[in-house]
Amino acid sequence: MEFETLTVECDANVATVTLNRPPVNAVSAQMQIDLIDAFSQLSEDRQVHAVVLAGAGDRAFCGGIDLKELESGVSGGGDSLRSTTNPGWRWREAQHVIRHSAVPVIAAVERPAIGAGFGLIGVSDLIVASTTASFGLTEINVGLLGGASKALRLVGPHKARMMMYTGELQSAAEFYRLGVIERLVEPGGALAAATEIARRIAGKSPLAMRLAKESILRIETDELEEQYRTEWDYTNRLRGFNDSAEGLAAFLEKREPNWTLS
Structure with a gap:
């Protein structure tokens, strides 16, 4: 498989x-596609029994939605990569497809996963992170909302409120303490640890694993997806x-925002 914004490799059913x-x-419009x-x-x-989701580079697992595209009316838009009366539908679909992957998805997080990056780890089945990773709902800092449905599920109502209201990053150690992260590893070790778990999963009955994934989604999906629709309504x-x-302009211009309550 070849893509503009992703690399995809398959080895030993992973x-x-x-x-x-x-x-x-x-996350650009093209990345969503x-x-x-x-x-x-x-x-x-059917030869794929598990998936590892990782981020290239040494700065971030995922730094969120591309704000330059968002300001120009592209990211999260509709047909022909333009915003429509229903902005965000493609990003919802991207998260839906990951969450409803027929096989388990393990996120391997080395560095910050913020905004849309937090959304990606929130729709993964398991999370492995290094001590250099961090997590945040930073949308409030740029006059946006987002991520509450994933945060409520992962960290509980009070920590989710703290993250959403302040936009402050949470450390991988804190997420491990809360039970969000399956395994906390030394810097540089997230991909190897996630792959090791993926290989263990891939060694199980492929049919049983696909049914296990489908069954747990049927138990928990409806509430989460209804929450996410409400979240996007308010966004x-x-x-x-x-x-x-x-908020968007101030971020892109590297200045303090001038909030006017309008």
């Missing part, structure tokens, strides 16, 4: 999907206000 969009693997296509194809491939409401545009 596929490794690597976000590869320097410098911080920001690539994620949908890659995970759709992997789900249909879209906020984007209709001046403060949302000001």
Whole structure:
């Protein structure tokens, strides 16, 4: 498989999907399309028994949605990569396809997973992280919302509120303490540890594993996806206000925002 923003490799029934969009693997409209296509194809491939999701480079697992595209009305948009009356539908679909992958997905996180990056680890089945990783819902810092549904599921209501209200990063050690991370490893070890778990999973009955994944999704999916729809409703409401545009502009111009409550 060849994609503009991803690399996909398969070995011994384990596929490794690597976000590869320097410098911080920001989620562009093209990456959303690539994620949908890659995970759709992997789900249909009976030779794939588990997937590892990683991030290339030394700056971030994923630095969030591409804010330059978002400001220009591209990222998260509709047909022909343009915003429509339903912004964000493609990003919802990308997360849905990963979450509903027919086989388990293990996220290997070496560095920050923020914003949309947090969304990606939130739809993975398991998370392995190095001590250099961190996690955050930083959207509030740029006049946006997002990630609450994943945070509620992963860290509980109070920590989710702290993350959403402050935009502050949480360390991998803190996430390990909370039980979010399956394995905490030394720097540089996340991919190897995630691959080791993926190989253990791949050694089980492929049919049993696909049914196990489907069954657990049927138990927990409906509530999460309803929460996510509500979350996007409020995100879209906020984007209709001046403060949302000001937050994006201030970030891109590297200045403090001037909030006007309008």
